[in-house]
Each structure stands twice: as C-alpha cells, then as structure tokens.
Amino acid sequence: MKRLCLAILSAFLFAFSPIAADAQDKRGQVTNLPLPRYVSMKAAEGNVRRGPSLTHRIDWVFKRRGMPLQITAEYGNWRKVQDRDGAGGWVHYALLSGVRTVLIESEMLPVYARPDATSPINAHFETGVVARLGTCSLDWCRISAGGYRGWSLKANLWGVDPSEIRE
Known part of the structure; x- marks a missing residue:
C-alpha cells in the first residue's frame, strides 16, 4: 500500500513539474520558440545536410523559394527541418524565413x-x-x-x- 501511495504521489508531482510542462510545450534551445513550428524557404536554393555544420554531407537541395517547412530541432545556427513528405535534414537558419506559407x-x-x-x-x-x-x-x-x-x-x-x- 505504501508503495502504491508513493507511486501515485510521484506521478502527480511529475505531471505538474516543469519537466512535464516542458515535454508538453517543447521550445527550441536557441530561439526559445515552440517546436515544432512552421517557416518557409527564404532562398531559391538551400542545402540540406545530415548534421548541423558545414562539414556534414549534403543529402539534397531544396529548390523552391517560399516552400513551407517544419522546424523540429535547433542547434546553434542550424535548424532541423522537414517538408510535407517528412524528408529533411539540417539547414542554416539564414536560408529560412518566418513568413508563413x-x-x-x-x-x-x-x-x-x-x-x-x-x-x-x-x-x-x-x-x-x-x-x-x-x-x-x-x-x-x-x-x-x-x-x-x-x-x-x-x-x-x-x-x-x-x-x-x-x-
């Protein structure tokens, strides 16, 4: 019985802790903006890399200015994005715009x-x-x-x- 009460109390405290709130309302470590969120391509072309740096391999190139993308993660000046089909990778933030499309x-x-x-x-x-x-x-x-x-x-x-x- 004592273990059951402790388990219930622990679950209750976790549900109202800052950690649980963070899990429900995830924010980017760099911008403190909500994740995931939508942006668009500012540039006519943008390299999509495997990781968040210029040393990572380019997997493909987005070639459509204004294309909506979803940001799912942040690391320094890099944003992990995905398109409608779920394809994506890391893009430098300068290639993205807050204009919504x-x-x-x-x-x-x-x-x-x-x-x-x-x-x-x-x-x-x-x-x-x-x-x-x-x-x-x-x-x-x-x-x-x-x-x-x-x-x-x-x-x-x-x-x-x-x-x-x-x-």
Missing part, C-alpha cells in the same frame, strides 16, 4: 470570398501551389497566391497546425 493538398481547391463554403469562389488552386498564409480560424485560413486570395478549409493545407489560430 502553405502547400495546397487538394486538387483544384476552391478559394472562397469568405470563410463559408456557400460564399462565391474567387479562384481554384492546384495541388502543390505554395500560397501565403494569412488569418486562420479553427477551420478556415485566408490564403493568397498568383494575385488571387480568399479562404480555404484548413484541412486542405499543409503548413498550419489543425488547432492553430492566427490573427
């Missing part, structure tokens, strides 16, 4: 005038289009690309968390 994941995605599926359609975006991310509610995000803008259901976009709200 999303990747369209639905074929001929309707972009509405208002966050309402009964409102007029402003445009249709093809799969793979990179769009600039604006305001987001729980279900809808305002996006723009190619001179067109409007609202899309968040579920059709990669580069924004399902519960993320942006003003």
Whole structure:
C-alpha cells in the first residue's frame, strides 16, 4: 500500500513539474520558440545536410523559394527541418524565413470570398501551389497566391497546425 501511495504521489508531482510542462510545450534551445513550428524557404536554393555544420554531407537541395517547412530541432545556427513528405535534414537558419506559407493538398481547391463554403469562389488552386498564409480560424485560413486570395478549409493545407489560430 505504501508503495502504491508513493507511486501515485510521484506521478502527480511529475505531471505538474516543469519537466512535464516542458515535454508538453517543447521550445527550441536557441530561439526559445515552440517546436515544432512552421517557416518557409527564404532562398531559391538551400542545402540540406545530415548534421548541423558545414562539414556534414549534403543529402539534397531544396529548390523552391517560399516552400513551407517544419522546424523540429535547433542547434546553434542550424535548424532541423522537414517538408510535407517528412524528408529533411539540417539547414542554416539564414536560408529560412518566418513568413508563413502553405502547400495546397487538394486538387483544384476552391478559394472562397469568405470563410463559408456557400460564399462565391474567387479562384481554384492546384495541388502543390505554395500560397501565403494569412488569418486562420479553427477551420478556415485566408490564403493568397498568383494575385488571387480568399479562404480555404484548413484541412486542405499543409503548413498550419489543425488547432492553430492566427490573427
């Protein structure tokens, strides 16, 4: 009985300790920003390395300015990123931008005038289009690309968390 009480007390104390809070709200060691988080490619080309230094081998090169990426780790001036397909590695922070973009994941995605599926359609975006991310509610995000803008259901976009709200 005594062991059971100690186990319950230990579990309770851990659940409300700073260590448990850190596990639930992970932050980067360098920037103190939330991890994971989304950014975009600032450069037209960016080397993706196996490790966080210039001495590590280049595995491939991202070649799309504005492409949304997810940062999963930080080390000095390096950020571990991954794309929509989960492919990634270490990229120098200077190649990344805080400007938020999303990747369209639905074929001929309707972009509405208002966050309402009964409102007029402003445009249709093809799969793979990179769009600039604006305001987001729980279900809808305002996006723009190619001179067109409007609202899309968040579920059709990669580069924004399902519960993320942006003003």
